[in-house]
Amino acid sequence: MRWEYLDLRLATLEIAVTRTMAGNRKVVEKDAKTEAGERVLPVPLPLTFPLKKLRHQQIPEKLAAGEAYEDTGWAVVDELGRPVNTRQLREQVYRLMAELNRRQFCLCGARHSCLSYLKNNGVPDHILAAVHGDIL
Template identity: 50%
Template sequence: MEKDTKSLAGERDLPLPSPVLAALRAFRALQAKERLALGEAYTASGYVLVHETGEAFTIKQLRRRTYRLMQLLGLRRVRLYDARSSCFTYLANNGVPDHLLARWAGHTNVKTTKRWYVKPDVEDLRGAAATWDGLHGGAAEGNSDLRVPPAEPYGQHD
């Protein structure tokens, strides 16, 4: 099923990251071989993700193939739409400014992108934890010179 974008912000050109561009070029070369082998039986659908015959995948077929690939590569199975959040979280964690995240997502409002698509998890917080290590000279883990004194019983202080 095809549908239009939700807003004009969704109508945008995006630069392709180098690994994606390389993969798409390799895929185009494979499709050219398949088209040549099938001749007139090949359907030039205009879609990127197609069967060997050129027919576009349905969403269900695409999902099944993606899950199979995740399993083959030993990756945790995630819904395709959730991968969108993972990508935006990655970009945010690596310093991409909010206004560029929103533009990439096709949103007119930065808050939408941050609220629904940037989802840091515990691993993402390790960098913040490391920043705390720098407070007061960065006490080394296991340093026996720095001990937390035992708490005083309630109500017994000077």
């Protein structure tokens, strides 16, 4: 997700660009697959604070890196501003699972876990449906 598509004041996220991995090596950026995939989603309240915190965390990182910082506009980046790809994310999560002595599981289930978390924290069903990709 790019910061330009996220409006924390209105708590909305526009889905316009996706990043996927081809062959677990090459990052591919492209438009959403379908017209239904291009949509504006409400950002549930439990997510607004962590996103604001992440945004503010990147300011000192950018200052510390100086000219080495790549201002790519992506929200999930490393300390030099380079976007994190799904392989890197998966490796970091698996490392964390090992450090915490937790069972390793496939991250494809994280989408459903996220939806369960949002539902258990009072996010209305119509917002869950939009986040899941169901047409409203």
